[in-house]
Amino acid sequence: MTDAHIIRLTAAETAAKIASGELTAVEVTEAHLARIDAVDEKVHAFLHVDRAGALAQARAVDAKRENGEKLGPLAGVPLALKDIFTTEGIPTTVGSKILEGWIPPYDATLTKKLKAADVVILGKTNMDEFAMGSSTENSAYGPTGNPWDLTKIPGGSGGGSSAALASFEAPLAIGTDTGGSIRQPAAVTGTVGVKPTYGGVSRYGMVAFSSSLDQGGPCARTVLDAALLHEVIAGHDPLDSTSIDAPVPPVVEAARNGSVAGMRVGVVKQFRGEGYQAGVLQRFDESVELMRGLGAEIVELDCPSFDLGLSAYYLIAPSECSSNLARFDAMRYGLRVGDDGTKSAEEVTALTREAGFGDEVKRRIILGTYALSSGYYDAYYGSAQKVRTLITQDFEKAFEKVDVIVSPTTPTTAFPIGERADDPMAMYLADLCTIPTNLAGNAAMSLPCGLAPEDGMPVGLQIIAPAMKDDRLYKVGAAVEAAFVEKWGHPLLEEAPSL
Amino acid sequence: MTVTDLVSYEDALASYDPVMGLEVHVELGTKTKMFCGCSTELKQDANSQTCPTCLGLPGSLPVVNAIGVESAVKIGLALNCEIAEWCRFARKNYFYPDMPKNFQTSQYDEPIAFNGYLDVQLEDGEIFRVQIERAHMEEDTGKSLHVGGATGRIHGASHSLLDYNRAGIPLIEIVTKPIEGAGTRAPEVAKAYVAELRELIKALGVSEARMEQGQMRCDVNLSLRPHGREEFGTRSETKNVNSLRSVERAARFEIQRHAAVLNSGGTIVQETRHFHEEDGSTTAGRIKDNAEDYRYFPEPDLVPVAPAREWVEELRKGLPELPRVRRNRLREEWGVSEHDMQSMLNAGAIDPIVATIEAGADAASARKWWMGELARNANESGRDLASLPITPEQVARVTALVKEGSLNDKLARQVIEGVLAGEGGPDDVVEKRGLKVVSDEGALSTAVDEAIAANAGIADKIRSGKVAAAGALVGAVMKATRGQADAARVRELILEKLGVTEG
């Protein structure tokens, strides 16, 4: 099998071929490393490629197979890991200058689980600094291009991961989703991304942005691949107090048995209107019709509090980040600037943070410091938490009437790099539809539903399920995916230009 | 303000009424830190007891130590507090290099225990009730070593070296309500409160509460108001007053200093102050202005703590006898005065004495050794009684040897000295040093005869009725027997042999 062929296999296919001996893990890994060599200069999905580590892991998988040892369901399958998870001995920068060169002395729980499952970690992917952004332009190491159009953003913060998938540099990737950073990149690159229920995937070793919103999750090119990866990374972790101590929902089973027949699917009236691109709404409406055609009952929903979601989010997330990022002070690790023997620790901290953080991070730290400061706390942080309650209640009421909710993942398709770079409010709108889920803690997926007629860029369909019902995403997602592939005659990514 | 400007204590109290607030931090004696599994063992190699969590490495997360919570509830119950049905941790945000995350995980408006009191007994036996505002859980900071300045002080240091072994050790912060009405006895109340709290903590078994090791640290907040006024004056916060005596001195000093400032028409600045052991004074630290804004918010990495009522009641049932109640019981059993009891408390002698009695000694002997020889030794070596290298069982063995007549008091002191010097247990010291009362009448008789023969002049004096001179012969015999004779018996023998009877 040629490299060109190998890199287009799904993760499920790759794993099966390695398990059967048709391919070796080393062949698969080398094919992907070659692809990275060929295209990543243009795409810039990776911040660090761990060639030696990946090949060593691949060799270990092949040795295991030869010895007749049991292999994990994704053994030997390459993966691109967002540079927000700690990796022992491998640089972890979180897209920031402040951690340039930092080599963690420990693995994140998710990293450990990937290794234990014999997944081959190719390297660390680019991201908006500290996961703050919707375009990956806030990376201190330069932007990532959207493989559909390299002049456009690949979404953010996990643009490196989505771009790695869409450019066939890896069949699997890991993202984190605080306000949409898995789903929005998936939507704008024509890939699949899932934000699991909050607490479903351990946050231990995932560098915190906003602790009560952050959630790691799977990114892939197919719904089944996402489910296989979901199963590997999910589960209770005693090192994370906010980790759910319950069995992982049967996501793989659901992905193998896609169906929407007889399901009640909600359409929320607040998820459309001003700011939504016509082509996005068109593809969304077609998706709803497609589900109706597959036997779903479509239910109109009114969730008035969702209109306040963005505002609440931009108070809660900055507040928590202002505290979470205080540890980057030049004392114990990371960058240190201005230590000339005359300056105080306080001065060195302030100089280092000034030099080491980018604008968006500084903006959010200041905003969060403001929202938490005495005199403003009740009006801002306190009110934002009330909005959070109202949004949760709106979801609860909605899920009494429906099994899942659907919406466009993003109001628009990928915009040009640079277009919104210095207009924070415009940038924030990219997460309009994804944020309510983070505030409430439930689960959501984005999967491709076509290209917008006006620009030919991918459009994402968001599916939202109640907390702990992640399997419903896969059941519905798999059915929708199959119907679209049948309709188009091929997966959407086949229409992407070759790089 | 220098010491000479102080108003006399009596004059200060004649014009003003002191109001105090005491904040005590207790390091719990858990095996592991509050939010990670690192050991809390003291005096280990620098940075050998740290992990991603207590170093604040990116990505790390906290998990609450169950025994930390249990200890907090026990302390709350023993302080007659209500125990929260539901409470949270909060982040207290401020930058300081000894704090790895640059926020302290603490509790803010939802402490685990609140609204309690502690009755403390003053030296004359009077009971003073100190109201408790709250007791909450938090974590300790790392330790800084300041290099390049004078004697490890921060000012003038060129840089500092940080060891995070202590960072994350569980702390319980216990805050009193304003202590009013103590009047001239405010400093005594402060000291008695801290002493009582320390006993309580030890009795609960949640910490050894050794102040000299920083396991218990006290901040003394104090303000004055003119007699008859309701509102409080501006307070000063004297930090890290780390011995019972210092607590009393710091309160006393601040009363005198505040009075001096107020008398001269000045105003008290709300500031932190540092206490100086050498002369008992305090000096100004950081001014507390409005720029200080800790931006507390609920710790999103932890979930709420909701102590089940049944569990709380179970812990309540398991509480030990309160130290004050126990002390009063012991005082009656031992038949000693309030004052003596207080001295034993201050010396930290009560537990060793009880243990010595439990090991078989009589109460009077146990008290005598611990408050005499051993207290002296502890004082001289700057240690507390509990850390002396002698066990209550060993002290009990010494009293047993005295009781059976094998040792006299003088020899017993030597035995104790030997044990403290690391020469082994009491029997080993007796053996090695050859310390035994010479009770062999024959040997003693010979020694007396020899002494009489060698000191004919003195013997004559005694024969002639100067019984007082017998002391010299006793001394000679004791010297000859290297102190191992029973002096009373020697005297009897001398008088007998010289045919004299005691007048």
Added chain:
Amino acid sequence: MPGITREEVAHLARLARLELKGEELDHFAGQLDDIIGAVARVSEVADQDVPPTSHPLPLTNVMRADEVRPSLTPEQALSGAPAQEQQRFKVPQILGED
């Protein structure tokens, strides 16, 4: 809801230990004023009688047994230190308490 001034931004930057340059202060003050103006909408619910949600999970009492787990070695702990001395993190002079 009042806007945010350049002076306030400077004060917040000090609290957050960010040594912002003059032009940054101006730039941020303008942007933050816009953002705060927009997000201040949340105060519409300030008077509503709903409990605040600080966390999406309804969990309580997640605790660990008081059992020692292995620590990092001092070498690992110090591996990222910008400077070290005597197996300790070496930091610039600390202003403040003595």
